[in-house]
Amino acid sequence: MKDAHQSRNGDLLAFSVFLAVAAHRNFRAASVELNVTRSAVSHAVKSLEQRLGIRLFNRTTRSVSLTEAGERLAAKLRPALSSITEALQEVDALRETPSGTVRINASDAALRLILRPLLGGFLRDHPLIHLDIVTDGRLGDIVAEGFDAGIRLAEAVPQDMIAVPLLDAVRFAAVASPGYLAARGRPAVPQDLYQHDCIRFRFESGSIYRWEFERHGVAETINVAGRLTLTDMFLMVDAAIDGIGIAFVPDFLATEALADGRVERVLEDWCPSFPGVCLYYPGRRHVSPGLRALIEAIRGRRK
Structure with missing residues (x-):
């Protein structure tokens, strides 16, 4: 039973690594998102392919792409792992002290104007929260790229997202x-x-x-x-x-x-x-205590 339990935990980790590589089409970018070494990502994918007995990625020196098997596996795993993540976040919400990693995608202007003035105080007040902030000039898919939320001009927020106003016009x-x-x-x-x-x-x-x-x-x-x-x-x-x-x-x-x-x-x-600047996140996703604490800190600074 112990070996079976460890195997299931290992599969969950391997599936998370697999989906990160599938989203980025890049092993290095996946390692940055997961905060592990590139070799660890490569090893996890290789081990998963060996256990499944099928190749999931086509790799060359210049590109990484999903095979047909990889595409099918990714399509099935995304909603399943998303449900698991939401379940864990709901349990985590019962903690008295917010914790965990909050990944934010923001423009450089939003980072400097909205986030930079409160970072020191926020991290001091929430010692168990880790902020992972990526500045990006393009409007990417925050769900596919593994972010909890994005910060952009209101007019650029996708319609299926929940938007939290941060700045007026x-x-x-x-x-x-x-x-x-x-x-x-x-x-x-x-x-x-x-x-x-x-x-x-x-x-x-x-x-x-x-x-x-x-x-x-x-x-x-x-x-x-x-x-x-x-x-x-x-x-x-x-x-x-x-x-x-x-x-x-x-x-x-x-x-x-x-x-x-x-x-x-x-x-x-x-x-x-x-239209002003908004923080936005998927409507179907549970808001983690860490993200909620960050939203409250931004709103508190506006008052």
Whole structure:
């Protein structure tokens, strides 16, 4: 009986490893998610394949893909292991002290604005919670990638998720340094941006963000030009401070630079507001005590 019990525990671990590799299509990424070595992941998958007597992955030096058997096994295991995880989380909810790992996927801006100010106090107040935060510019599938929750603009939250508002409407700002504006002039309407150096933003998908303006119900979308393209909006503000050009960013990223005069607003009456920032998680998933504690900490800081 003892050997059978150990075998079942081993299978659960192996199945978890298998699903992590299946989600990422990458052994290294799975090892990072599971916080184990790559060799441990490889060994677990190899042992599972040997026990089942069938190959689950096609491996080359450049790619990892599921075989037909692997696809079928993954499809059956995902809901089963999800149910087991939910059952364990419900039991864990009976603890007086929240514990466990909470995995969050967030944009870099959300991390710096919302999470960074409370991390020290939160971890001090909850010594049994481990936060695993991944900053990611793309809007991934938090369920498939093993996250408990994500943080994004409200308009980007998938409809089948439960959204918890963290910030009210976010307004964008076009900003530039006083020196740049003295040399190049101030744009009066969005179309004037075609005559300026603009600091462009590239999404992780590779596409370039087109600047969106609106005034009195009239919308303008400008495909700006410029010699500098970045994937980090904080660096865009820094570039604007350095006089490289005009940046278009959520205004909370430029609060300090606006306050001390290192940058100034332009086209202010054209800059729109967007729905605020939300934390979101699957509606069918039980909310762990650790995630609930984090939500309460974020809400408490807003008061």
